[in-house]
Amino acid sequence: MEGTLDISWLTPLVFTILLYLTSLVVYRLLLHPLAKFPGPKLAAVTRYYEAYYDLVQSGQYTFKIAELHKQYGPIIRISPFELHVNDPRFYEKLYRQDGHWNKYDWSYDAFGAPLSAICSTDHDLHKRRRAPLNAYFSKANVASRQGLILDKVKKLRERMNDYSISGSELNLGAALSATSTDVATEYILGESYDNLNRTDFNQDLMNMLQASGGMWRATKHIRFLGPMMKAMPLSVLERSGGSDVKAFVAFLKTSKMQTQRVMAELTSNTAQESLPRTIIHDILRSDYLPPTEKEFDRVSDEVGTVAGAGIETVAQTLRSTIYHLYSNPTLLHRLRTELRDLSNSLNPEAQGEPALAQLESLPYLTAVIMEGLRLSPGLATRLARIAPDRQLVYDDKWVVPAGTPVSMTTLLMHWDEGLYPNARKFEPERWTDKERIRKAEKTFAPFSRGTRICLGMHLAWAELYLTLAMLVSHFDFDFIGTSAGDVDPDSDQFIIGTKSKGRMIVRVTLCRD
Template identity: 30%
Template sequence: MAVLSIFSEVLTRPSGLLWAFAVPGLLYAAVTLIYRLYWHPLSRVPGPMAARLSGWYEFYQDLILKGHLPKAVPRLHAQYGPVIRINPNRVHVDDVDFYHEVYRSNTKYHKDPAVYGNIGGVGRSLATEPDPAIHKMKRSLVRGFFSAQYISTMAPLVHKVVRNSLDEAAEYHRNGRPLDLQRMFASISAEVITQVLFGSSLDRLDRGKGKEVVLDTLDAFSHSFQLPKHFPRLAGLIMGLPASVADFLLPGYHGFRKQCESWIEQAQEKQSTGKYSGEHGRLTLFDLLLDPELVKDEEGHKISLPRPTKRELVDEVLAYYIAGTHSTGVTLSLATFYLLKNPAVVQKLRDELAALPCNKDNILEYQTLLSAPYLSAVVKEVLRIVTPIPGTLARVVPTGGVVVHGHYLPAGTSVTVHQRTVHYDSRIFPEPHIFRPERWIGPEASGLDKHQVAFSKGTRNCVGLNLASLELMLCLANFFTWFDMTLYKTNESTADWRDNALLVTKEPVRVTVDTIRK
């Protein structure tokens, strides 16, 4: 009774109530930390103490140091060995062969829902869907719009978009203004992905508001991608907040989702009248997202996906725009950076392209460029050295677990091998930090294509790889045959990258357009 009396007296004091809640919490935290350090199934896997104890190490690398984890990983492997713990339940493996095992076709290592359910606030879109059966149906739904054959039919449209951008860049020369290449290339990509999704130009779809607002919100959101990874409920809460508060917490997210909702409503309005959403009533990719029964799978059966909710549609559209606009824009701008830092490569590229015929609009066309081996080598080297997705692509260890370099990783462990681990392995790519397209030509190139993993590999590779390749080839070939350019207030420091789920640069790559060559 005396003990109960003392306890009752303590609880009547404010400080006593605080201790009543704090002590169990502190005990729970202490037991959790001790468990993770000594009794956790991964307790024998080395790594920084902070990473072994909690997810705050990854949070610190991602958000405080602004996407620094992929840069820290090589140093951590040098210190701790080929298998390291980067959070209590996730390991990174420095092994190219293990990469090819984890990410191959028909792999048993499926996407980690804890990561892909939260990344970028895009829900369970095609790119982030962890369930392999659902992913297969979603991919079957859209595969026709990203096949090599369909992309070839898109080429004339992309030629026109590129030609308009060349004319715009020429105006920068005449006005003596520096050109933001990331914005220029993102504008090209945004126009193309809008045509694929909705069968309309971005300006027309946006009802005269102009693409600049869209590009601004996309750019802002691309720098906020990591936040939902660590605060998974944030993206869902954002849409219920006032726009000003939402944009402060997650810049660009609220605005672009609202923009996507507007586009979706336009397409739904057309389809409700029996018309497809594209200009002249053409079937578009978005029509298929609205009504999956319009498509059959490889066996000839209707796709058995339910009609998506508006939120699911917005998730899909948002994912396509982020991947199809930001990623391509950054890659092309960094490609220009590396080329301008290597004038001998530019000259060799121009010599090859000079022998190819242009069309009536003075454009080197896609089909013509497919026969340009040095351009192909330049594109491959750009994708290798840039690596547009530099960070964690987490997979779950399947039933039975796996032993990697003497460490047993039980089923359910989250495991990753960064694409940069492959692209910067000096045994495969000697002097990996040197931009050298010649490595992709001749005897030296034997077997290298297997290790070009910028679009990942297997059945979970990037569905838009054919479209991205078309844009890379057309933009690089035509910009470098049309213009002499010089980097403007851009160097290794300003072009330095960080991981924001997608690669972002410290500042955009800018150039002056010195000469119009055509």
């Protein structure tokens, strides 16, 4: 009939699509190199299985993986391309210093910062980009700059004093996030963003960082979304969002402007010695990096990811530790006694808070921090490693093909009842016995292990020691509407996600003990 639309092409198209999908399913289930590994068939067929728990269930795949291990065993296939192991004995074999280890681009492309060391999936490229930063974040350099951290801790103390006088309710979660933000920005960029001076501690920024895991999960599964958003001007993002988005955009703008300013001054003929030392100094002066690795976009990616990694990770560990510690008067009293004994042993003329090295020598304070890091480590997500040039062998019978992403999850290992009886309970005494500490050395990994161990680990330890010691020595907190379920890990936001999203409301009083 004249004018009738010809759709004769539709049938062969549909047939071709169905044939392709059927062939793909058969291949992934029966012929793929990972077909022999146990796990749910749907996960072996499609990444939409993971997407359901990531997107619809808001970051629950980490916890679903734990359930799958109970059903299928210690090594399972969690996607068409990836294996997951839940066996502490395998940890030191997968996260180690020797050998060539790549990251899995599936996870790290989602951050939209491919020029940073953190998101460099290739082993050699990561090693080259990280080399200039190692000395800057070394334990010795952090110790030499502990005054910077102490300044922020003292400012936090001043704000806590104000709240103890007024009796007003305080969002302690936001105050801790503000402290970590100000430490990170000044240590990395030479300029504090002064969140501790803001009336609300810039809690909108905390809210956005807590919610950023949702965007990471979305860009992981919707591959065009990340590049599209990165291409958008920051002003467009700012206009399209609420107060939390505006706070985050302001953070990004300030970071970029500060990076531009420092780079301009370092590459000009002006006096450079007056500038506070930043990681930009070490990048631009590095002999490891070619000129292309010292351009603005590359440096900006590095600054942004390093600064961002050091904020909510430390703040969340502090929130969890403080809640559990203050919920148990016996533990709190024991720690206060240790801190008081240290204070009494110091020179009476000494002013301010104890030095970092003195705090590090305290066994119970160290135990409290270790237990906080065990229950709430830096990340909730799994960290896949790829051996591109060799097979891996698990339990002498499972041969993993070269180039396969194999992941483990620190959070699940830290909650292993075989390693830590009553694993979900806060028990610092676990870390007061040297033999138990020795046994746990290979599986206690709050900052990961191997070639990709957390760059800012020593800075994080210093913040935890100095902040926790100050708060415990001077203040009591009465929690308002907060329970353990609000502060314990609840979702995978890449970092730890909690039901309260960082919110922890308290009334502050001066220490009564």
